[in-house]
Amino acid sequence: MGETEDERTSQAGQLFENFVQATTCKGTLQAFSILCRQLELNLSDHRDFYSSLKAAVTYWKAKGLWGKLDKRASHKEYNKGKACVDTKCLIIGGGPCGFRTAIELALLGAKVVVIEKRDTFSRNNVLHLWPYTIHDLRNLGAKKFYGKFCAGSIDHISIRQLQLMLLKIALIVGVEVHVSVEFIKLLEPPEGQGTDGPGWRAEVRPADHPISGYDFDVIIGADGRRSTLDGFKRKEFRGKLAIAITANFVNRNTTAEAKVEEISGVAFIFNQKFFLELREETGIDLENIVYYKDNTHYFVMTAKKQSLLDKGVIINDYIETERLLASDNVNQEALLSYAREAADFATNYQLPSLDYAINHYSQPDVAMFDFTCMYASENAALVREKNGRQMLVALVGDSLLEPFWPMGTGCARGFLAAFDTAWMIKGWAQGKEPLDLLSERESIYRLLPQTTAENISKNFEQYTIDPATRYPNLNSTCVRPHQVRHLYINGEQSLSFQERSGPTRTSVNISTRESEVRPGRLLQWCQKQTQGYRGVDVSDLTTSWRSGLALCALIHRQRPDLIDFDSLNEADCAKNNQLAFDVAEREFGIQPVTTGKEMNAEQGPDKLIMVLYLSKFHEMFRNSPQSITGVPKETGANNENYSSKTTNSLYNSINQALPRKRIPKVDKMLEDYDNKKRKKARSHLEELMPNQSAPPVGEKEEQKENKVRSMATQLLARFEENAPSCGVRKQSESETDKPVTLDMTENPRFAKPKSQPAPLPPPPPKPKRQPSTYLRLLESHTRNETHHSDHRLQILSSHGHKEIQSNHKNTGIHHSPQLTEIPSSYQSSESRPRSPHIPFKVLQLDSLTADPSDSVPSFTPALSTMFQCQQKLEEEVSQVNGVMHQSNSLHF
Secondary structure, three states: OHHHHHHHHHHHHHHHHHHHHOOOHHHHHHHHHHHHHHOOOOOOOOOOHHHHHHHHOOOHHHHHHHHHHHHHHOOHHHHHHOOOOOOEEEEEOOOHHHHHHHHHHHHOOOEEEEEEOOOOOOOOOEEEOOHHHHHHHHHOOHHHHOOOOOOOOOOEEEHHHHHHHHHHHHHHOOOEEEEOOEEEEEEOOOOOOHHHOOOOEEEEEOOOOHHHHOOOOEEEEOOOOOOOOOOOOEEEEEOOOOEEEEEEEEOOOOHHHHHOOOEEEEEOOOOHHHHHHHHHHHOOOEEEEEEEEOOEEEEEEEEOHHHHHHOOOEOOOOOOHHHHOOHHHEOHHHHHHHHHHHHHHHOOOOOOOOOEOEOOOOOEOEEEEEOOEEEEEOOOEEEEEEOOEEEEEEEOHHHOEOOOHHHOOHHHHHHHHHHHHHHHHHHHHOOOOHHHHHHHHHHHHOOHHHOOOOOOOOOHHHOOOOHHHOOOOOOOOOOOHHHHHHHEEOOOOOHHHHHHOOOOOOOOOOOOOOOOOOHHHHHHHHHHHHOOOOOOOOOOOOHHHOOOHHHHHHHHHHOOOOOOHHHOOOOOHHHHHHHHHHHHHHHHOOOOOOOHHHHOOOOOOOHHHHHHHHHHHHHHHOOOOOOOOOOOOOOOOOOOOOOOOOOOHHHHHHHHHOOOOOOOHHHHHHHHHHHHHHHHHHHHHHHHOOOOOOOOOOHHHHOEOOHHHHHHHHHHHHHHHOOOOOOOOOOOOOOOOOOOOOOHHHOHHHOOOOOOOOOOOOOOOOOOOEOOHHHHHHHHHHHHHHOOOOHHHHHHHHHHHHHHHHHHHHHOOOOOOEEEEEOHHHOOOOOOOOOOOOOEEEEEOOOOOOOHHHHHHHHHHHHHHHHHHHHHHHHHHHHHHHHHHHHHHOOO
16 A cells, blocks of 8 residues: 555656646646646646645655745735635636736636637747846746746746746646637627526637636736727827847857857947947947847847848838838848847857747747837726626736837736736625726726836735735825726626727817916916925926926825825935826826926926926816915906916917927027027016916906007017017117107007098997007097197196106106107008008107116006006096097007
8 A cells, every 4th residue: 555655656746747847838738637637636626726736746846836835825815715716717818927817816716717829839039027026936936847047147038938837837726728719709698697697708719619608707818919808998109110120049058158148238329339330340230139048049139220221121111110011021031131140240259050949930030020109008907797797807918018128027017917907806806896996906007107127115025916015106096986987888888889988088278368377377376286295395487396296296286196295205306207297198188398307407497398387287277176276366466457368478389389209409409599589578578567467357358458468469579570689679868869669550559540530331240359448548648638628638647747757756767658750651551541641649668778677667657557547547538439439440
């Protein structure tokens, strides 16, 4: 009896060793089938399969593996393998991320089935592994299956080897794997069957496969960027044209090959000499190159299009990337020669031979592809309900977020998504509300594209499927349940409608008039919104925003769920700003005008750029319930309402033309020069109009243009004419010199005819705007000087003159308004025909000298006095309605 037991133990050990050492997908599945049959293990009993296998295989090599798997299974999140009992999961795709997800679900106690379209693992390409990924695989017993796994400083592994390793671990923990099975679509539960009938099923090819009769509660898409699951919209990230070439050469593991050093990643900017010598010697022009030594000699490089054309790799040059890299436009022999030549030069010709490895198509393993565009799913999961049966649908791996290969993010972020998905399925099995479940998953998913090897938790030993153990700044409630209603698809809405629908990006689409705000008003609003936040003191529109805390506080005030403000580090300015830019673009559709790094520059952000950017927040949130409104809305120092349209026209024109891409250096210098001119013009304008604000006014008030607005229009026109200097010409001290004017005759609204001509025809159905108050003041003033017809007007006019004269005495400057005759030839050519010899009188503002600081004190009090007289003048103007209608009919 003892001999029989020893023989069984020895036989079990040998069968298990054969399984561990299998080098192909088919060989692994065959060895595992023989092992289970010989040990009489029940594959359908997924709950107790691992414990039965562990009890049957007791030889010393296996015990080390059992110890590692037991340690992993002891995590409290798995609840001793009972957390997801009675949950049936289907995983589409047998890649690294699909198998890694399957392992976690099996440890949770779920019934897991993996289907894979292929029956071979033939991808020789090598994956870069982050430190946490290496630690995770080691804890699963990776070195038991592949002794060379990340030995020494090696931090990479071939996809084929990783798939084999994870397949074996998945089989050990009870995952059911089927190859040569293709997923077609989901099949809805039939009507009228209730909970006793068939549930959600999968249509597969071949149609008679046993999987077609399985019911599932969860389905996970892990079949790459061409995911076959419906209902997920994708976002496209498009960059400049980037053409990658991958090549795998046979590794014979000779001493000479072992001596060749790897190239973990060389870019042109860091080693220009290398790339220039490569181009000079071979004609090959690359942007970067990577060389990893694994089962094959693996090279990946980014080639420039012109180099490929010159070397004959690409036959014809097309604008469309699809046509450019189409198989009929690529010379395969030239491509083989190109990649071999680049690999030879990169290794300093030390590799004895460069024979191509053979791929699963029985062709040399070299490929050229475009990674100009990368895709990411807008959502990570959704729930379908039909006839009372619910199905949780999720994505992992490249189906969820396509990686950027130079950064090696594919496997690392894929594993993180696998853990996050397992956490969601645990909540699903525990009966968590679907909308709560989806909102939490979407909150976590928003962190995934931002993860790097540096910003995730460093305590790898504490990693579990709980996201809190892996993400330092986790806010699992930043997405609210009401925001994911579209991800709960039930029978009340058609499937096609739900698949077309999805989260709509909020865009800032505000009318020109509504989007205008003065910098002073904007600063006051920002100060109110950020008041009380740690480390935030907004005193200006430039340096106060450099740390990024103010921007984050602005967003946090409106949406506390989007940013964890308490976790922000004031010293990490670039990160804070970039976080705010990303959140604002993603959540509110506010496009960034700079980057986090540029915000952290020594000179600080440009004021104009910050005004443009912050004004979008102001327009979006000024009427929101969370917005603090402590400042009177758009009211000036004199309680005078006026539109800000004119005073902000410069900002609007710049805002509409603001580029989103980087500007060439020469163009940017020219643009900066133009911006400085505009800023200077605006500064002169604001000095002439201190403490005035722009309220939203009604239609009736908008029809009355006020005096400051009229002056602003003329000043801006003058500034545009004098672009090089942006200032007003100096007035000669000699009285014989012609005084400087604002050319107000170009606008007939500032002209007054001497006498009233014949009655005009009836006004059109839609009368034009009423004359400005400023024009009424001028007319009253002129009438007082020429006719002295009304005693009340005489008092008001003389009062205005006294105010101006007294002010001139106080400042030591003697300027007074004059009435000057303007020849008719100065009138605008666009003016309507009028009596040929009617002279016009306009008010000359002699106080506008080259130095605005000298002119403003004398001019502003006069305007202030005019403001106070406005109401009385309104009553008197009614007596001269005939003149008003005549001036109103003139061309504007």
